[in-house]
Amino acid sequence: MAKQEDVFKKLISHAKEYGFIFPSSEIYDGLSAIYDYGQNGAELKNNIKQYWWKAMVQMNENIVGIDSAIFMHPTIWKASGHVDAFNDPLIDNKDSKKRFRADVLIEDYCAKIEDKAQKEIDKAAKRFGEAFDKKEFESTNPRVLEYREKQKTILSRMAKSLGDENLADVKALIEELEIADPDTGSKNWTDVRQFNLMFGTKLGASADSATDLYLRPETAQGIFVNFLNVQKTSRLKLPFGIAQIGKAFRNEIVARQFIFRMREFEQMEMQYFVPPGTELDFYETWKEKRLNWHLALGLGAENYKFHDHEKLAHYANAAADIEFKFPFGFKELEGIHSRTDFDLSAHEKHSGRKLQYFDSERNENYVPFVVETSVGLDRLFLAIFSNCLKDEVLEDGSERTVLSLPPALAPVKAAILPLMKKDGLGEYGEKIFNDLKYDFNMIYEDKDSIGKRYRRQDAIGTPFCITIDHDSLTDNTVTLRDRDTMKQERVAVADLRRIIDEKTNFRNLLSKI
Secondary structure, eight states, rough: HHHHHHHHHHHHHHHHHHHEEEEEEEEGGGOOOOOOEHHHHHHHHHHHHHHHHHHIIIIITTTEEEOSBBBHHHHHHTTTTTHHHHHEEEEEEETOEEEHHHHHHHHHHHHHHHHHHHHHHHHHHHHHHHGHHHHHHHHHHHHHHHHHHHHHHHHHHHHHHHHHHHHHHHHHHHHHHOOOOOTTTTOOOOOOOOOOOOOEEEEESSTTTTTEEESSSOOOHHTTTHHHHHHHTTOOOOEEEEEEEEEEEOOOSSSTGGGGGGGGGOOOOOEEOOOOTHHHHHHHHHHHHHHHHHHHHOGGGHHHHHHHHOOTTTTTEEEEEEEEEEEEEEEEEEEEEEEHHHHHHHHHHHHHHOEOOOOOEEEEEEEOEEEEEEEEEHHHHHHHHHHHHEEEEEETTTEEEEEEEOGGGGSSEEEEESOOTTTTHHHHHHHHHHHHHTTEEEEESSSSSSHHHHHHHHHHHHHHEEEOOTTTTHOEEEEETTTTTOOEEEEEGGGGGHHHHHHHHHHHHHHOO
């Protein structure tokens, strides 16, 4: 655990030191669970958005994108169930005075049980070597089966209790499992109670006439209320999807783990509208598609797994999470949900407007069913950043910190580094910079030794460093250094655009999906 905490602290420190993420309003001591993205963080974040948008909208003829408003009519949140049901079960520790999500305490307890099962599997794998059959061992080993069954029993009971609003049993389960405050070890708990997560605000010039609104807690409803507008103007036939990237706001009481759980965050969501009765087939299809999208990033297949929901939301008939192995363990990265026809039917009822589709093949009108894919942009940023940040010991015994980002996502694609500013090297470097900046986000730097400049570029994930020396002035060649291999080669200035594009183009990611 101490090692994990050290890794996480280094990650947060690196993010600030190199311009990726800053505490918001830091000169005023900041706000809890609110962060600003710095110059490199904003670039990385925008590149992640581009990768998602290109894969979801540009690569699919039947998916289009919109950008709906953050402020929405308040009845929307009544129809969607957020006013009545958008709650977290919270519990306080009487001794430490700290507040926790009751369901997360129980899930963390189960994660420790899974760790025990994994240790048994790892020991067996080491013992049997290449002859080890993981699948058979997991299905036959008594200890692994016992651990897995215990997990299932606990999570099933929690899901039922939460579904039945039986908060007393949730507390009883915490007490029976002897779950303690993770920071102090105290088991002195209050009752569990529900807390609504929506931020309230007002719209209007005067207090008397102002309308009570909410900051949207999700982006999906902006898609649902625009279903007819998009369908009619795009003339798309089912099945088709509507995608959106946007801000959402949740008054998280237990906001922690850096940018993993924040009060202001961004979502990348797609709602896929399908004929009734086909939704579960499309649900399975999108589970596979979304996992392949993540795997194309090259962060390691072993760092992903599916988690099927024991407790389904009021709108769903199937739901699963793609979990990623963060520095603090496997946690939700993306959700795939079969939302049935709940949302469109609810908005039909509350608005009095028909939100139906005429199916010419079936010769009937119906409310479409929906399959949703929803990934947290900030969580994805953290997954990529944490996985790619590495300390390496080099052949000469020295060390370097490198952010081995997928080149298409790197904030800066290449750095122009003249050996010195004088003797015309600076001017030559600026000429190359000004030529390439139309195609790539570049950086020009002429301060400090070349070694220090290489290390700075490694730390922000720049795929290429381009060094200009005196020979460059006569033969129009430069030294091109690769971030990952640190290999240096002499190349013609005229070839730089092609070489950089070949490595950093989004095609490299999109073609792997």
